[in-house]
Amino acid sequence: MRQNLKNIRRCVIKVGSALLTDDGRGLSQSGIQRWVTQIAGLRAQGIEVVLVSSGAVAAGMATLGMEVRPHALNLLQAAAAVGQMGLVQHYESCFKKHGLHAAQVLLTHEDLADRTRYLNARSTLLSLLELGVVPIVNENDTVVTDEIRFGDNDTLGALVANLLEADLLLVLTDQDGLYDKDPRLSPDATLITEAGSLDASLDAMAGESRGDLGRGGMSTKLSAARLAARSGAHTVLANGRTENIINRVIAGDGLGTLLLADQSAVTARKRWLAGHLQMRGELVLDKGAVRVLRQEGKSLLAVGVLLVSGSFLRGEMVRCLDEQGQEIACGLSNYSASETQLIAGVSSSQIEATLGYVAEEELIHRDNLVLV
Ligand code: GLU
Numbered sequence: 001m002r003q004n005l006k007n008i009r010r011c012v013i014k015v016g017s018a019l020l021t022d023d024g025r026g027l028s029q030s031g032i033q034r035w036v037t038q039i040a041g042l043r044a045q046g047i048e049v050v051l052v053s054s055g056a057v058a059a060g061m062a063t064l065g066m067e068v069r070p071h072a073l074n075l076l077q078a079a080a081a082v083g084q085m086g087l088v089q090h091y092e093s094c095f096k097k098h099g100l101h102a103a104q105v106l107l108t109h110e111d112l113a114d115r116t117r118y119l120n121a122r123s124t125l126l127s128l129l130e131l132g133v134v135p136i137v138n139e140n141d142t143v144v145t146d147e148i149r150f151g152d153n154d155t156l157g158a159l160v161a162n163l164l165e166a167d168l169l170l171v172l173t174d175q176d177g178l179y180d181k182d183p184r185l186s187p188d189a190t191l192i193t194e195a196g197s198l199d200a201s202l203d204a205m206a207g208e209s210r211g212d213l214g215r216g217g218m219s220t221k222l223s224a225a226r227l228a229a230r231s232g233a234h235t236v237l238a239n240g241r242t243e244n245i246i247n248r249v250i251a252g253d254g255l256g257t258l259l260l261a262d263q264s265a266v267t268a269r270k271r272w273l274a275g276h277l278q279m280r281g282e283l284v285l286d287k288g289a290v291r292v293l294r295q296e297g298k299s300l301l302a303v304g305v306l307l308v309s310g311s312f313l314r315g316e317m318v319r320c321l322d323e324q325g326q327e328i329a330c331g332l333s334n335y336s337a338s339e340t341q342l343i344a345g346v347s348s349s350q351i352e353a354t355l356g357y358v359a360e361e362e363l364i365h366r367d368n369l370v371l372v
Helices: 029-044 056-063 073-096 109-113 115-130 146-150 153-164 201-206 218-229 245-250 268-275 287-296 337-343 348-355
Strands: 010-015 025-027 048-053 102-107 134-139 168-173 194-196 234-239 257-260 281-285 305-310 317-321 327-332 369-371
Touching (some): 025 073, 029 245, 048 073, 056 073, 073 134, 073 146, 102 109, 109 115, 109 153, 134 153, 201 218, 234 245, 281 337, 305 337
Parallel strands (some): 048 134, 102 134
């Protein structure tokens, strides 16, 4: 029995294309039926579930009679637009048999990196959960192609786990979990049953980088687990074809690979910051500012900034470095890049005289800052 998986209240379950489809084309109706039945079982236990599901391209290819997966991104996007309807309809009809409803939520990484959209997505998803509906999230393939190109709904799943402060990210794949060696090449490879998500030895086991692997390999899943861990969510990588897999994982059976979040949960706002992907600029801080941030837990003032680079607007995310280039923190800047250029090294009381106005006394408020 895995003790860490006791008391799971909210979980994000990610199902990828490889599992959802039969040979990459058409949806695996029986697979979907099985997962839906298990998810209905979790709901009956009072566990909230958000499903992150691919499968739109595959469903669209079948509808449009495409025998082979197109290479052109625009055609893949078109197939996804057609297939998304069938995908969600299929989920809805399966959930209906259990007296549940599904909802379609299409998101992009950028949506979750934007403060306003993040808050909107969060309140919609939380409302759906409160209404007892199962949200089905997919990438919005009409406007972005991260998943189509990189197989990256794993990252989206982790961002949703951050967004909703989920306790668990369950990534269902067509493999049993993470092995110490590539099981396709080494028959003696052993399954890692449990590890800290930050454990550096996992990198070599997960294999090639996302770019080399192309689509949704183990290294993307490991990165997703690390991202989920930043808001305190554990991740389990498990084989979606294993009998009753979802219920067994939640019940604490030692199936798959459990990647533990070794950080305790941070406040919701900091959690959002941690999930932020888009850094818009960099600030180099003097020694005094580095000390104040690290040791005294204070806000960053413009007076401690030596150099400003990048182009960012008020409210956007910047990285803070020390003079040696080491990352200290990241946070939301109260001033744009051009304003920050003007007030770098200037004391807070002189901001108004320098700019002609003052937005905030701090360049980055402590509440919007995460130490790295
Ligand atoms: N988001 C897409 C889908 O749901 C991409 C998956 C793929 O590239 O096959 O189908």
